[in-house]
Amino acid sequence: MPLTRDEVQHIAKLARLGLSEDDIARFQEQLSSILDYFQALRRVDTENVPPTSHTLPLQNVMREDDPRPPFEKETVLANAPQREDDCFRVRAVLEE
Amino acid sequence: MTTASALEFETVIGMEVHAHLLTRSKMFCPCPLPSLDSPPNTDVCPICLGMPGVLPVINKRAVELTIMTGLALDCQIAEHARFDRKNYHYPDLMKGYQISEYDEPLCRNGRLEVEVDGGKRGIGVTRVHLEEDVAKLYHVTNPAGESYSLVDVNRSGVPLMEIVSEPDIRTPEEARAYLVELRRILRYIGASRANMEEGNMRCEPNVSVRPRGSSELGTKVELKNINSFRHVYDAIKFEVERQVGVLRSGGRIVQETRGWRPGTGEAVPQRSKEYANDYRYFPEPDLPPLAISRDWVEEIRSRMPELPAAKRERFQARYGLSPYDVNLLTESRARADFFEAAVALVAEERQRAKAVANWVNGDFAALLNAQNVEIEDAKVTPQHLSELIDLIEAGTITGAAAKAVFLETFAGGRAPREVVEERGLAQIIAGDEIASAVDRVVAANPKAVEDYRGGKQEAIKFLVGQVMRETRGRSDPNTARELLERKLGGAAS
Known part of the structure; x- marks a missing residue:
């Protein structure tokens, strides 16, 4: 069952990707085949298998609450595509 | 009209509270927590900057403070908890996802009792989680x-606890009482500074109304941009x-988010983040899950101080103080501790309690407030206050002199x-002086004397005041009054 154009566009928008018409058609097909694979997994009987969120046999990996020096400000800002004073400058975001 | 509407509609409020935890380092990296005046981008490292390839590690203290908050709110503490990624794009979110807890939060099913106008009500706490x-x-x-827009990354990665209530709150007064008590608890257990003005405690009430008697929930509106208890009350009242x-x-009510504008006293619709409901949560692969042993929970419980409600009850029972006094005394743990330390210095605790309470809630509180000093930083010690009260009770100094000494x-x-x-403030015992x-x-x-002799009893108060002034507060006012009456009384008859 192939994904619809709208679904692909919605996913692209969530990922902040701009897709051409060709891209949309191609991803409709590719994403659909990925989902088909999950359909195959669905046929496995998992009745008595608890859901697994992590594959490593680890738990309670924590650190003590000890602060360490942060990075130098200039290092922090070194990759800023745009900078103003000591802040990253980005396109306007309107929330209000 | 207002009365009619109050009769026909019932308000339903649920509260979401976010509080910064009082850790020393950030949630998933060892950066120090920024202070209010940290210059931009100076408490930052590749982890909280969201650089590719970095690995977060859970701050144990943040987990403990969240569990302690859960215990203080009578929650069930999960045996298994897990972090998830909440995915969305916004320039304040460095990684493109926020690490939060979705379906396995640390604490659930709690309760907070609030008191409004002498009536107590339990407000359900749905969950407490860490992000x-x-x-x-x-x-x-x-x-x-x-x-x-300019981005300051300092706050990125600061441990944030979210406390979600059931829609059990019914009035703006209850909403405020819930927040005040919650703040008090968070401060008592040292989980958060919980200061709304500083932004380390934020609240978002969900408000709806429904016909009285209905059990269905109306369409809710979420209120944002609230940064004081006053605003909480005003914003909810406006929205209802x-x-x-x-x-x-x-x-019809539209489900939306409204921002409170204190200037105009209105809550206006806010443009919401696009696709805000499509977060595509999934388990955070970089953080192994938590298994929370009951031993650990009990160990955390054993470190929990007496909570405000228990303290209020104990203070009333033990010291026989009014609920009003007790409320003020237990406002903060430091104030309650100061009070108890000062009272404990005398054998007759109960008799002394009222005097100590009056000073602590009165002159002392006023001075602390005026000078913006916390009680734990004050130069006055419980010994000082106790000594001062001894001096008053022994008649060594007058009440007026005591204020100057304090x-x-x-x-x-x-x-x-x-x-x-x-300063030679000891009360003049010698009557002749x-x-x-x-x-x-x-x-x-002569004018006041004449007024008094003419039958104006009030004039004596002025004259007593003058005697006190003349003796720089060192007279016993009752003695002064007696002497004045004796001197003037003969002539009046």
Whole structure:
């Protein structure tokens, strides 16, 4: 069952990707085949298998609450595509 | 009209509270927590900056503070908890996802009791979970007219606890009481500074109304941009009236987010983040899950201090104080501790409690407030206050002199007895010194003397005041009054 154009566009928008018409058609097909694979997994009987969120046999990996020096400000800002004073400058975001 | 609407509609409020935890380092990296005046981007490392390839590690203290909050709110503490990624794009979210807890939060099913006008009600606590805060955005329009935003990453990764209530709150007063009590608890257990003005405690009430008697929930509106208890109350009150107005005129409530504008006293619709409901949560692969042993929970419980409600009850029972006094005394743990330390210095605790409470809630609180000093930083010690009260009760100093002494102890931290001796404030016991002051006052104030003799009883108060002034507060006012009455009384008859 192939994904619809709208679904692909919605996913692209969530990922902040701009897709051409060709891209949309191609991803409709590719994403659909990925989902088909999950359909195959669905046929496995998992009745008595608890859901697994992590594959490593680890738990309670924590650190003590000890602060360490942060990075130098200039290092922090070194990759800023745009900078103003000591802040990253980005396109306007309107929330209000 | 207002009365009619109050009769027909019931308000339903659920509260979401976010609080910064009082850790020393961030949630998933060892950066120090920024202070209010940290310059932009100076408490930052590749982890909280969201650089590719970095690995977060859970701050154990943040988990403990969240569990302690859960215990303080009577929650069930999960045996298994897990972090998830909440995915969305916004310039304040460095990684493109926030690490939060979705379906396995640390605490669930709690309860907080609030008291409004003497009536107590339990407000359900749905969950308490742990997440990380995002960066701070500043919206700018420069002189050239360009609009853009500036990002300060300091706040990114600060441990953030979210406390969600059931829709059990029914009035703006209850909403405020819930927040005040929650703040008190968070401060008592040292989980958060919980200061709304500073932004380390934020609240978002969900408000809806429904016909009274209905058990269905109305459409809810989420209120944002609230940064004081006053605003919580005002914003909810406004929103309830607005919704009732819409429904009465046959309209429908739209589910939306509204921002509170304290300037105009209105909550106006906010543009919401696009696709905000499509977060695509999934388990955070970089953080192994938590298994929370009951031993650990009990160990955390054993470190929990007495909570405000228990303290209030104990103070009333043990010291026989009024609920009003007790409420003020238990406002903060430090104030309650100060009170108890001062009271404990005398054998007759119960008798002394009221005097100590009056000083702590009265002059002392007023001075602390005026000078913006916390009680734990004050130069006055419980010993000082106890000594001062001893001096008053022994009749060594008058109430007026005591106030002056307290001021001086407050300013310089010197013991009251020392101040009394040095400044010669000890009460003049010798009646003849007061008597000569009375003579001078009577001679200097013929008008008041005449008024008194003419039957104006009030005038005596003025004359007593003058005697106190003449003796720099060292007279016993009752003695002064007696001497004045004796001196003037004969002539009046």
